[in-house]
Amino acid sequence: MKQLSRLSAVALAATMMATSPIPAFTPAEAATLSGGFDVGPGGFQGNFNPLAATAGFTWLSVYYEPLVAYDEKLQKVVGILASSYEVSPDQKTYTFKLADAKWHDGKPFTAKDAKFTMELAKNAKTGSVLVARLTPVSSVETPDDHTLVVNLSTPSASILDTMTKVMMLPEHALSSIPADQLAKSTWWSTSPVGTGPFRFTRYVTDQYVELAANTDYRGGKPALEKVINRYFADPAAAIAALRAGEIQFTYVDSNDVPAFRGDKSFKVIEGNSFVVNYLGFNHDSPIWKDVRVRQAVMYAINREAIIKSLYGGAATPANCAYIADRLVPKDTEPYAYDPEKAKQLLKEAGWEKINGTKPITLLTYYTTPLATNVLAAVQAMLAQVGINVVPRAVDAPTYNSIVLKADADTSQFQMVYAGLQNGPDAGSINPGLNEKQIPPAGPNVVRARMPDLTSALDAALAETDAGKRDARYQQVCKVMNTNLPWGTLWVANRYGVVSAKVKDFVWTPAPGGGPYQANPQKWSIAE
Amino acid sequence: MLRYSLRRLIIGIGMLLALSALIFLLLRLTPGDPIDAYIDPNIPMSPSDLAELRSSLGLDRPLPVQYLAWLGQALEGNLGYSIKRLDQPVLGLVLSRIGPTILLMGTALLMAIVVGIAIGVIGAVRRNSVADISFSFFALAGISSPAFLSALIGLYVFSVRLKWAPSGGMLTPGDEFSIIDLLRHLVLPAALLAIAQAALIMRYTRASMLEVLNQDYVRTARAKGVVEFWVISKHALRNALLPVVTLIGSTIGLAIGGAIFIESVFNWPGMGLLLVDAVETRDYPVIMGATLVIGTCVISVNLLTDIAYAVIDPRIKVG
Numbered sequence A: 001m002k003q004l005s006r007l008s009a010v011a012l013a014a015t016m017m018a019t020s021p022i023p024a025f026t027p028a029e030a031a032t033l034s035g036g037f038d039v040g041p042g043g044f045q046g047n048f049n050p051l052a053a054t055a056g057f058t059w060l061s062v063y064y065e066p067l068v069a070y071d072e073k074l075q076k077v078v079g080i081l082a083s084s085y086e087v088s089p090d091q092k093t094y095t096f097k098l099a100d101a102k103w104h105d106g107k108p109f110t111a112k113d114a115k116f117t118m119e120l121a122k123n124a125k126t127g128s129v130l131v132a133r134l135t136p137v138s139s140v141e142t143p144d145d146h147t148l149v150v151n152l153s154t155p156s157a158s159i160l161d162t163m164t165k166v167m168m169l170p171e172h173a174l175s176s177i178p179a180d181q182l183a184k185s186t187w188w189s190t191s192p193v194g195t196g197p198f199r200f201t202r203y204v205t206d207q208y209v210e211l212a213a214n215t216d217y218r219g220g221k222p223a224l225e226k227v228i229n230r231y232f233a234d235p236a237a238a239i240a241a242l243r244a245g246e247i248q249f250t251y252v253d254s255n256d257v258p259a260f261r262g263d264k265s266f267k268v269i270e271g272n273s274f275v276v277n278y279l280g281f282n283h284d285s286p287i288w289k290d291v292r293v294r295q296a297v298m299y300a301i302n303r304e305a306i307i308k309s310l311y312g313g314a315a316t317p318a319n320c321a322y323i324a325d326r327l328v329p330k331d332t333e334p335y336a337y338d339p340e341k342a343k344q345l346l347k348e349a350g351w352e353k354i355n356g357t358k359p360i361t362l363l364t365y366y367t368t369p370l371a372t373n374v375l376a377a378v379q380a381m382l383a384q385v386g387i388n389v390v391p392r393a394v395d396a397p398t399y400n401s402i403v404l405k406a407d408a409d410t411s412q413f414q415m416v417y418a419g420l421q422n423g424p425d426a427g428s429i430n431p432g433l434n435e436k437q438i439p440p441a442g443p444n445v446v447r448a449r450m451p452d453l454t455s456a457l458d459a460a461l462a463e464t465d466a467g468k469r470d471a472r473y474q475q476v477c478k479v480m481n482t483n484l485p486w487g488t489l490w491v492a493n494r495y496g497v498v499s500a501k502v503k504d505f506v507w508t509p510a511p512g513g514g515p516y517q518a519n520p521q522k523w524s525i526a527e
Numbered sequence B: 001m002l003r004y005s006l007r008r009l010i011i012g013i014g015m016l017l018a019l020s021a022l023i024f025l026l027l028r029l030t031p032g033d034p035i036d037a038y039i040d041p042n043i044p045m046s047p048s049d050l051a052e053l054r055s056s057l058g059l060d061r062p063l064p065v066q067y068l069a070w071l072g073q074a075l076e077g078n079l080g081y082s083i084k085r086l087d088q089p090v091l092g093l094v095l096s097r098i099g100p101t102i103l104l105m106g107t108a109l110l111m112a113i114v115v116g117i118a119i120g121v122i123g124a125v126r127r128n129s130v131a132d133i134s135f136s137f138f139a140l141a142g143i144s145s146p147a148f149l150s151a152l153i154g155l156y157v158f159s160v161r162l163k164w165a166p167s168g169g170m171l172t173p174g175d176e177f178s179i180i181d182l183l184r185h186l187v188l189p190a191a192l193l194a195i196a197q198a199a200l201i202m203r204y205t206r207a208s209m210l211e212v213l214n215q216d217y218v219r220t221a222r223a224k225g226v227v228e229f230w231v232i233s234k235h236a237l238r239n240a241l242l243p244v245v246t247l248i249g250s251t252i253g254l255a256i257g258g259a260i261f262i263e264s265v266f267n268w269p270g271m272g273l274l275l276v277d278a279v280e281t282r283d284y285p286v287i288m289g290a291t292l293v294i295g296t297c298v299i300s301v302n303l304l305t306d307i308a309y310a311v312i313d314p315r316i317k318v319g
Helices: A003-020 A055-062 A111-124 A160-161 A180-185 A235-243 A254-259 A289-299 A302-312 A339-349 A369-385 A396-403 A426-433 A451-462 A466-485 B003-029 B034-038 B047-056 B063-075 B090-125 B130-144 B147-161 B177-213 B218-224 B229-251 B250-266 B271-280 B284-312
Strands: A031-038 A068-070 A075-078 A083-087 A094-100 A136-145 A147-152 A200-203 A206-212 A228-232 A247-252 A266-281 A315-316 A359-364 A389-393 A415-421 A486-501
Touching: A031 A235, A055 A200, A055 A206, A055 B047, A075 A083, A075 A160, A083 A289, A083 B034, A094 A111, A094 A160, A111 A136, A111 A147, A235 A247, A235 A486, A235 B147, A235 B250, A247 A254, A254 A369, A254 A486, A266 A289, A289 A339, A289 A369, A289 A486, A302 A315, A302 A369, A302 A486, A339 A369, A359 A369, A359 A396, A369 A389, A369 A415, A396 B034, A396 B063, A415 A426, A426 A451, A426 B047, A451 A466, B003 B063, B034 B047, B063 B284, B090 B130, B090 B177, B090 B229, B090 B250, B090 B271, B090 B284, B130 B177, B147 B177, B147 B250, B177 B229, B177 B250, B250 B271, B271 B284
Parallel strands: A031 A228, A031 A247, A359 A389, A359 A415
Antiparallel strands: A068 A075, A083 A094, A094 A147, A136 A147, A200 A206, A206 A228, A247 A486, A266 A415, A266 A486, A315 A486
């Protein structure tokens, strides 16, 4: 018996040795900044091709650069690889003066590269997702090595916004690859060459991407030696790595923020998501035809209460697609919570006859716990006035396959809970509401057919006088506020958490990850 | 014998074909295709922007044509390119994931066997002792806790709080490869994956040992004056292990399910992580390729087992 216990003790000890006290794990050295740069809605893990990027620009712009990008507050467009740019009085010619820059392989960056990139971005064969947005571009000229002239067939208020997404690519490295083979090239994830402050060193499949300082960077030698982008399949794992000190930065969901507030080892970065959340009425469904029904939905929902209790106050009610003062006219109806008024409006509209208490499918692609709670609150509030919505959450591909179909089945989504980018370019909302963008042409998934709204949007997009543009968007806001193509809800904030040791780090929760002027060459980390 | 083996081989190939057709069909019944997965509903992007991509990927062709095209290429050893990552061929993606998964599951299995049998024996020998009761409690907790829960709790306790192990990945980013580094990353996910299996093995070992310890031949051995250690290890354990060995084989399925969660939480670059990601993005070629490779492995193992039975046990008639 004694021998047996000795045997088992040895066995146990052996298994415990195999499962624990390893020497304490040491994070990477100090001159390296690791982060979950592709965690969250602005990220795109596994994509290395800027032409195919629908998101992920925060990371891509650490080694690639566009000609222009937003400033860190996402308010105006500033030069990056263009030292300056000019717009002709008729708004049809954009002239970019290019900075004296070098590719990571030492070759000079010239206007020919910029022209080459523009042509790739306009060519659908390359798999570019920018083709439709670059339609106004009629020709690109290179009068000299440091000047790029972009000519438009018609003025376009959003062309600069699109230009921020066009990451410059080297002609000498890519011109030999046929356009239709470009997306399949291994160049993107093995030996890409950019002009940014860091250069690509390696990608360890599904683990991380490593960049090293570009010591010849025109903006000065970067303070960090390496920047590493760790991949996480699960956001909770990114937060664990942040707490364990293995990474110094990640995006976090708003319900994880309170745990970091008041913790001196971390800084919480808060920013406007530039995504307006809304209840979209499917205008193909007859139940929403009467505007009084749509108004009743607005009055029935206590948005202040939801923002306070579920968003911790970190959202702003929206009464049209916008919340910025310059875009919202003074006389906007605030649709303050008033269930009695909602009941009255429904009675006047004859809701009992229109639909009564029949269930209404409320489709969403938001599957977070926060969204589940929001929808539970919305469902309860609408039930109080006699509207019976039934939320159904599906993943984004399923949602898209239902709502983007040309002959969509209205009964599957009489209402949607969704979000749409409303800035920094105010024109971003156009595809979601313009009558000309009804699927399959575009993503006007609520099938809004409102002539007033379409003409207001068209007028705003065609406005060439920058000084008058805000007034045009105020008109869009006014029409939305009156006609209610959507029941607009709010614009929420989004968050990132960075270690307090990191200095001069610039990050903002930009839609799609930017690009914005993040100055990665200045990022540093204290010992 | 040769005829039997050949017949089994042909059946195996037929099963693979049927499997690939079934998976292909099930995938296409899933709402949304890879292009739908590409569109972020929050970002204003026209479906028409991507129509060209959809047709260049052949996703607009009739289903049987798509399946035959895939099959034709697969027979030539070309599993196509990932749609989410167009620059990466599926075969390479899948092959690079098999190693890490085998490493993780193999380590977990080894841990589960060693721990499970050791505490199962102690539990049986010291029946109703404090050790036995605590081990039984552990087993109950281990069997009833789902893998994603134990993974997250383990991550929080051992990585975030105690900092004994890294929170994820297979190697320290930026460092050169080293075995020590790999083991450090391996221990925690493997141990967590082992819990459920260890608990099962422990319960079976304990029950089986208790039964064997009451057998006449054990009493005889003790009566002969054999040292207790040898009674337990030679006479009892060897006989008690037979049903446990059968069990271990059948829990490998459980381990594959658990590995998918563990790989996601710990970002372990294995087949599970690859499959979850591929399903989320409707990356058809990757799902098909991975399923085909897993299917080939399972069918080959079964085939080998059947043939081995026939060789080892003459009572099994073949032909």
